[in-house]
Amino acid sequence: MKKSGAKDLILVAWQDSDVTDVILDRSYGGKLASSNKENQTEPKVDFVSNKKKRQSRRVTLAPNKNGEENGPALTNGESEYAKPKSVLAKLSNHFLLGNQSANSDGTMNKTSNSRLDHSHRISYIEMANTLKSYKNAYQDTIESINQYYEINYFSEWFKLMNFGFNILVHGVGSKKSLIQKFCQSYLDNFYFVELLGYHHDINTKNLLKNIISDVLELNDMFKTPDEQLNAINQNLNSPLYLVIHNIDGNCLRDTSIQYSLSELASNKFIHIIASVDHVNSSLLWDQIQNTCFKWIHFEVNTLEAYSDEIMFENSLMLSQQGNVQLSSMIHILKSLTQNAKNIFLIMVQHVLNKENTKKSITFSKLYHECREKFYVSNELTLRAQLTEFIDHKLIKLKTEADGYETIFLLVDEKNLKLYLEDLKDKI
Numbered sequence: 182m183k184k185s186g187a188k189d190l191i192l193v194a195w196q197d198s199d200v201t202d203v204i205l206d207r208s209y210g211g212k213l214a215s216s217n218k219e220n221q222t223e224p225k226v227d228f229v230s231n232k233k234k235r236q237s238r239r240v241t242l243a244p245n246k247n248g249e250e251n252g253p254a255l256t257n258g259e260s261e262y263a264k265p266k267s268v269l270a271k272l273s274n275h276f277l278l279g280n281q282s283a284n285s286d287g288t289m290n291k292t293s294n295s296r297l298d299h300s301h302r303i304s305y306i307e308m309a310n311t312l313k314s315y316k317n318a319y320q321d322t323i324e325s326i327n328q329y330y331e332i333n334y335f336s337e338w339f340k341l342m343n344f345g346f347n348i349l350v351h352g353v354g355s356k357k358s359l360i361q362k363f364c365q366s367y368l369d370n371f372y373f374v375e376l377l378g379y380h381h382d383i384n385t386k387n388l389l390k391n392i393i394s395d396v397l398e399l400n401d402m403f404k405t406p407d408e409q410l411n412a413i414n415q416n417l418n419s420p421l422y423l424v425i426h427n428i429d430g431n432c433l434r435d436t437s438i439q440y441s442l443s444e445l446a447s448n449k450f451i452h453i454i455a456s457v458d459h460v461n462s463s464l465l466w467d468q469i470q471n472t473c474f475k476w477i478h479f480e481v482n483t484l485e486a487y488s489d490e491i492m493f494e495n496s497l498m499l500s501q502q503g504n505v506q507l508s509s510m511i512h513i514l515k516s517l518t519q520n521a522k523n524i525f526l527i528m529v530q531h532v533l534n535k536e537n538t539k540k541s542i543t544f545s546k547l548y549h550e551c552r553e554k555f556y557v558s559n560e561l562t563l564r565a566q567l568t569e570f571i572d573h574k575l576i577k578l579k580t581e582a583d584g585y586e587t588i589f590l591l592v593d594e595k596n597l598k599l600y601l602e603d604l605k606d607k608i
Contacts (some may be wrong), residue, residue, distance in 0.1 A: 183569060206365070258339075261581070283581070290414065296503055308492070312488045319434060319484075323483070323485065326483065326484060330359060331359070331362060331363075331366075334481070335362075335363050338363060338454065339363075342452040342453075342454065343408065343452070345475065346477045347446055347455070347474050347475055347476055348454040348477055349428075349457060349476040349477065349478050349479070350455070350460070352480045352483065353482045354482060354484040354486075354487075355483060355485040356481055356483055356485075357490075358483075359483055360426065360486060371422055372396050372419070372420070373421070373423070374391060374395075374396070374421070374424065375424045375426070376423065376424065376425045377427075377430075378427035378428050378432070378455075379428070379431075386409075388441075389406060392412065392413055393409060393412060396417075397412070397413065397417065399412060401426055401441075410444050410445070413445070413448070422452050422454070423442075423451060423452070424453075424455075424457070425453065425454070426455075427457065428442070428457060428462075429462040439465055439470060443470040445475050446474045446475070506585060510563065512585065523556050524547075524556055526601070527547065527550055528590060529590070529597050529601050530549065531547075532590050532594075533594065533598065533601065540587045540590070540594075541588060541590075542588070543586065543587050543588070544563075545585065547563070567584065567588070576589060576590050576591060
């Protein structure tokens with residue numbers, strides 16, 4: 182039988198009696214083996230129990246001069262913990278030091294009471310003023326780069342647009358100021374419509390309505406987008422330039438909106454210059470739409486800060502009001518069923534009603550209206566839908582003193598009107 186040396190056999194014993202001893206025996210290929218304490222024939226080591234902290238000691242089984250194994254002896258008797266001589270021992274000491282900073286229930290001794298909700302949150306106006314007052318140390322370099330684009334690209338863009346192509350600008354940095362300079366230099370004598378794609382209250386109906394009323398000066402008697410597109414194609418006989426900042430914005434990613442824009446691009450009098458920032462923006466269009474757009478791509482690395490674009494994005498450091506809630510409603514709209522849209526529409530219309538001074542609706546009244554229109558068949562279905570609105574923090578359900586359940590919308594009236602208009606276009 183092969184004898185085991187002190188380096189070949191290492192025993193890590195825990196003071197917890199429920200934990201099985203772990204033996205690393207290199208004579209068995211370095212595998213971990215478990216041994217039952219009750220079946221062990223070797224003499225056991227009596228450790229001093231300490232109930233306050235859970236500790237471990239490294240014990241080495243060393244053979245005597247005759248080659249027989251003695252009882253386990255602590256190495257480095259002066260120190261409570263042995264000097265790590267193996268990976269397993271180092272790991273045991275690592276967890277030991279970690280346990281010293283924990284309480285008996287496993288929690289840390291020191292925890293922070295600082296939470297993000299308790300911190301001071303700034304408003305959008307304060308953030309905008311802070312961004313305007315900030316001066317970039319490399320502003321001179323950025324201006325020289327943008328001046329190079331103005332000299333070399335502007336004239337080429339204008340020629341390509343007049344030849345029937347459309348310009349799609351991509352690159353690092355905000356392209357808004359550069360495109361606006363192009364409009365001031367070359368499009369000042371033409372009709373052009375500027376569309377902010379990063380804004381959360383943009384929809385196709387408003388764009389087509391502005392073209393019909395402001396450019397064509399026609400009466401707004403067209404209800405559907407198809408009727409508006411037909412009116413534009415029949416009456417437009419002079420060049421019109423569409424300037425779209427972030428055509429890949431959240432509100433412009435809908436298939437119906439991109440279809441309307443591609444139909445406008447197919448008109449020989451309409452020319453488009455747009456910017457994109459998303460890496461997968463090319464997936465917005467299929468082959469037919471790409472044929473209508475006739476994009477010519479230009480890489481423009483302006484290195485400008487996205488000061489205007491980030492004003493309409495969600496942030497934990499900003500007050501969750503205004504456009505943030507409108508953005509949330511628009512995102513939720515895409516995932517709701519048709520009945521859910523109709524239920525929310527009833528609540529919005531009831532809250533916006535001037536006769537309703539409380540700006541709320543009772544659960545029983547909402548249930549009766551939804552059941553009359555066959556949106557729900559029972560109260561459980563309605564409550565399940567309301568739970569989804571509560572999870573998105575759009576409404577809250579409160580029980581009044583008289584026992585009636587009342588539903589309050591957690592959105593201001595301005596955003597409700599914008600959402601109502603957008604919702605009616607898509608229902």
